[in-house]
Amino acid sequence: MTATATETRRLTMVEALNQALHEEMAANPRVLVMGEDVGVDGGVFRVTKGLLDAFGPQRVVDTPLSEAGILGTAIGLALGGMRPVAEIQFSGFLNFAFEQIQPHCSRFRQRTCGRLTVPMVVRSPSGGGIRALEHHSESEEAMYVHTPGLVVLMPSGPLTAYGLLKAALRAPDTVMFFEPKSIYRAIKEDVPADGAPLEIGKARIDREGSDVTVVAWGAMVRRAREAADTLDASVEILDLLSLAPLDHEAIVASVQKTGRLVVVHEAPRTGGLAGEIYARVCEDAFYHLRARPERVTGWDVPFPLLGREMAYLPDKERIAAAIARVLADR
Amino acid sequence: MSTSSDTHAARACDPGLSFEVPPCVRILRADGTLEPGAEPPFDDARAVELYRHMLRARIFDARLLKLQRQGRVGTFAPGFGQEAAQIGSISAVEKHDWFVPSFREIPAALYRGAPFRSVILYCMGFEEGSVAPPGARDLPVSIPVGGQSAHAVGLAWAMRLQGDPGIALVYFGDGATSEGIVHESMNFAGALRAPVVFFCQNNQWAISTPRRVQTASETIAQKAIAHGLRGVQVDGNDLFAVHAVVREAASIARETGMSTLVEAITFRRGVHTTADDPRVYRTEDEERAWERRDPVDRVRTWLTARGLWSDADEAAYTEAVEAEIAADLRDAEAFREEADPMVMFDHAIATPDPYLARQRAEAEEAFDGRVVIAGATKPRTRKGSDAVVGELEIAED
Ligand SMILES: Cc1ncc(C[n+]2csc(CCOP(=O)(O)OP(=O)(O)O)c2C)c(N)n1
Ligand SMILES: [Mg+2]
Numbered sequence: 001m002t003a004t005a006t007e008t009r010r011l012t013m014v015e016a017l018n019q020a021l022h023e024e025m026a027a028n029p030r031v032l033v034m035g036e037d038v039g040v041d042g043g044v045f046r047v048t049k050g051l052l053d054a055f056g057p058q059r060v061v062d063t064p065l066s067e068a069g070i071l072g073t074a075i076g077l078a079l080g081g082m083r084p085v086a087e088i089q090f091s092g093f094l095n096f097a098f099e100q101i102q103p104h105c106s107r108f109r110q111r112t113c114g115r116l117t118v119p120m121v122v123r124s125p126s127g128g129g130i131r132a133l134e135h136h137s138e139s140e141e142a143m144y145v146h147t148p149g150l151v152v153l154m155p156s157g158p159l160t161a162y163g164l165l166k167a168a169l170r171a172p173d174t175v176m177f178f179e180p181k182s183i184y185r186a187i188k189e190d191v192p193a194d195g196a197p198l199e200i201g202k203a204r205i206d207r208e209g210s211d212v213t214v215v216a217w218g219a220m221v222r223r224a225r226e227a228a229d230t231l232d233a234s235v236e237i238l239d240l241l242s243l244a245p246l247d248h249e250a251i252v253a254s255v256q257k258t259g260r261l262v263v264v265h266e267a268p269r270t271g272g273l274a275g276e277i278y279a280r281v282c283e284d285a286f287y288h289l290r291a292r293p294e295r296v297t298g299w300d301v302p303f304p305l306l307g308r309e310m311a312y313l314p315d316k317e318r319i320a321a322a323i324a325r326v327l328a329d330r
Numbered sequence: 331m332s333t334s335s336d337t338h339a340a341r342a343c344d345p346g347l348s349f350e351v352p353p354c355v356r357i358l359r360a361d362g363t364l365e366p367g368a369e370p371p372f373d374d375a376r377a378v379e380l381y382r383h384m385l386r387a388r389i390f391d392a393r394l395l396k397l398q399r400q401g402r403v404g405t406f407a408p409g410f411g412q413e414a415a416q417i418g419s420i421s422a423v424e425k426h427d428w429f430v431p432s433f434r435e436i437p438a439a440l441y442r443g444a445p446f447r448s449v450i451l452y453c454m455g456f457e458e459g460s461v462a463p464p465g466a467r468d469l470p471v472s473i474p475v476g477g478q479s480a481h482a483v484g485l486a487w488a489m490r491l492q493g494d495p496g497i498a499l500v501y502f503g504d505g506a507t508s509e510g511i512v513h514e515s516m517n518f519a520g521a522l523r524a525p526v527v528f529f530c531q532n533n534q535w536a537i538s539t540p541r542r543v544q545t546a547s548e549t550i551a552q553k554a555i556a557h558g559l560r561g562v563q564v565d566g567n568d569l570f571a572v573h574a575v576v577r578e579a580a581s582i583a584r585e586t587g588m589s590t591l592v593e594a595i596t597f598r599r600g601v602h603t604t605a606d607d608p609r610v611y612r613t614e615d616e617e618r619a620w621e622r623r624d625p626v627d628r629v630r631t632w633l634t635a636r637g638l639w640s641d642a643d644e645a646a647y648t649e650a651v652e653a654e655i656a657a658d659l660r661d662a663e664a665f666r667e668e669a670d671p672m673v674m675f676d677h678a679i680a681t682p683d684p685y686l687a688r689q690r691a692e693a694e695e696a697f698d699g700r701v702v703i704a705g706a707t708k709p710r711t712r713k714g715s716d717a718v719v720g721e722l723e724i725a726e727d
Contacts, residue, residue, distance in 0.1 A: 042610070044537065044606075064544050068510055069508065092474070134471070299674070300686050301674045307455030307666065307669060308455070308704075311693065318696050
C-alpha cells in the first residue's frame with residue numbers, strides 16, 4: 001500500500017484549527033461558521049481568521065451578542081440541513097446558552113426516536129493559564145459530560161486539534177469542542193494538508209510506561225509530561241481527547257498494566273471527571289490497583305482572579321508530587 | 331381580594347407613556363458651545379467639579395493602559411471616550427442609589443469613591459479590589475455581558491419593598507441589548523414597577539461588531555417601549571445633556587416607579603480591552619471623526635471660554651492625579667508581594683466542609699517555599715508554623 005505523499009506544515013493549534021475549518025468548509029457547502037466576532041475580526045483568538053474572505057458573509061457570520069441566540073439558531077440550522085460550527089467566545093459564556101444545550105440540543109435525537117438530529121459543532125476556548133479576565137478561565141467539561149446526548153472533545157495540541165475538529169464536523173451528533181486556550185500558540189506540530197479525522201471515543205497514549213498511569217486531557221497533558229520528566233520512573237500518560245464517550249477500555253487496560261493511577265484536571269475536584277475515572281477503574285481494574293489513586297485538580301472553589309490563578313491550577317510540582325506519592329505507596 | 335386586582339389595574343397602562351422616542355437630547359455642542367437656548371443642568375462650580383472627575387478618569391485610564399503594556403496589571407476595558415456618559419450619569423443619582431456597573435465603568439466607579447488602589451488591585455487579579463466599603467451601594471464589575479441588568483431590578487425591587495427611596499442605575503453596552511436577559515430585566519422592571527435607570531452606552535462597537543450589525547432596530551432607545559418603559563436618546567459625549575436626562579429619569583423612577591432606558595450615543599475611542607486590536611475592524615477616519623466630538627475636550631473648551639479653567643489648572647490637576655496614582659500603585663504592588671493565596675479558600679462558602687479544609691491543607695503543603703502569586707517575587711512560607719517563623723527571624727538578622 002502506498003500512502004499518498006501529503007504536504008505537512010508546522011502549525012500552532014490556532015493555525016491547525018483554522019486549516020481544518022478551511023478544508024471542511026471547502027469540502028462541504030453546508031458548513032457555516034457563526035458567533036461573536038468570528039468574521040471580520042477572525043475570532044478573538046484568530047481561529048476563524050481568513051474564513052470570511054474565503055467563504056463570504058453567508059457562511060461566516062458575525063452574530064448579535066447572544067449565546068442562547070447563537071446556539072438556539074444553530075440548532076435550527078442543523079435541523080434544517082446545515083452544518084453549523086458555532087463559536088462561543090469563552091466557555092464561561094456557554095452557560096448563557098445551557099438552556100438550549102441541555103433541554104433542546106441534547107434531547108432531539110431521543111425525543112424523536114432518531115428522526116431529528118442536531119449535527120453541529122460548538123467550539124469554545126476553555127481552561128485557565130493565560131492571566132485572563134474574570135469568567136474567562138473555567139473548565140466546565142464535566143457539565144457537558146453529565147448531559148447525555150452530547151459528544152465532548154478536548155484536544156491536547158495542534159495535531160489532535162486538527163484531527164478531532166475534522167471528526168467533529170462529520171459526527172452525527174452535537175459535539176462540544178473545548179479548546180485549551182493556554183496552549184493555543186504554545187506548541188507547534190507537523191499537520192498534514194487534507195489529513196484524516198481522528199476517531200471519536202479513542203484516547204491516545206501520549207507516552208508509554210509501566211509504573212504508573214497518568215490520565216489527563218487538554219493543556220494538562222503537557223503539564224503531566226513536564227512532571228514525568230522530573231521523575232525517575234516509567235510513567236504512562238493517557239491523553240483522553242474524548243471525554244464523552246470516554247475510552248473506558250484504554251483507561252482500564254493502562255491501569256491493569258501499571259497498577260497505579262493519577263488523574264489530572266483543571267476543573268474543581270468534586271464532581272470532576274477524575275471521580276468518574278476512579279469509578280471505571282474500581283469497576284474493571286480494582287484488583288490490579290497496587291496503590292491508592294490520586295487526583296491533581298483545581299480546588300473546590302470558584303476560579304480565582306489572575307493573581308491567584310497559579311495557586312489554583314495543577315502544575316508540574318503538584319503533579320510530580322502526586323505521582324511520587326502513588327509510586328511510593330506499596 | 332380587591333387589593334391585588336387594584337394593584338394590577340393601577341399599573342395596567344400608563345397614560346404618560348409615549349410610543350415614540352423623542353429627539354436625541356444635546357446641550358453642549360461638539361465645539362464646546364451651548365445649543366441655542368439650552369443651559370447646563372448645574373452651576374459653574376459643579377461643572378468644574380465634574381470636569382475634574384472626567385479628567386481624572388482619563389488620566390488614570392491612560393496610566394493603566396501603560397501599566398498593562400508593561401505587564402504590571404492584567405487586561406481591562408478602557409473607558410477612553412466615554413467619560414461624559416459615565417460621569418454625567420453617575421453624578422445625576424444619589425450615593426444612596428445603587429450603582430450596577432458592567433466592565434467598562436472605571437470612570438463611574440472612581441466617581442463613586444473607588445480608590446485607584448482598588449481598581450489596580452482588581453486589574454492585577456485580586457478579589458480584594460472588588461471590596462467596596464461597608465454599606466456602599468456599589469456592585470462589583472460584571473463581565474458576563476448583560477446579566478447585571480437583572481440584579482439592578484432586584485435591588486430596586488428590594489428597596490421598594492423596604493420603603494427605601496433609592497433607585498438602581500445599571501450600565502451596559504449596545505452589544506448587551508442583544509442578550510435576552512437585558513430584555514427580561516426591562517420587562518420585569520415595567521411589570522413590577524421597580525425603579526431603575528437602564529443606561530446603555532451605545533459606543534458603536536461590541537468588540538468588532540458594529541451597532542448596525544448588532545440589531546436591525548433604528549435606535550436602541552425604542553427597545554424600551556415594548557417593555558412599557560420610557561426610552562430616550564442623548565448625546566453621550568455631552569456631560570450636560572447626559573446629566574440632565576439621567577436626573578430626570580431618576581426622579582421619574584423615584585416618584586412613580588417608571589423606569590427609563592437611556593441610550594447614550596458615544597464612542598469607544600480606545601481598544602475594547604487590552605487584548606483587542608481595533609485596526610482589524612474599523613477605520614482611522616471613524617476614529618478621527620469621534621475625536622472631534624471628544625467629551626473631555628468639549629467641557630474643557632466651554633469652561634475655558636467662561637474663564638473657569640486654564641492650562642495652568644489642567645497641569646496642576648494632572649500632576650496631583652498622577653501623584654495619587656503613583657502612591658496607590660506602590661501600595662497595590664506592595665499588597666501583591668504579600669498576597670495570600672489561601673484567600674481563595676476563605677471566601678468560597680460560608681462553612682467549609684472537612685474535605686475542603688483538607689484541600690486547603692494540601693495547598694499549603696504544595697505552596698511551601700514557592701511563588702504562587704502572579705507578579706510576586708517572594709516565596710511563600712507556611713504561616714503559623716513555629717519552625718518557619720524561627721527561620722524567618724534568622725533570615726531577617
Ligand atoms: C455573556 C458574554 N458573552 C460574551 C462576552 C465577551 N465579550 C465581552 S465584552 C463583549 C462586547 C460587549 O459589547 P457592548 O455590550 O457594546 O459593550 P462595550 O464593550 O462596547 O462597552 C463581548 C462579546 C462576555 N463577556 N459575556
Ligand atoms: Mg459597545
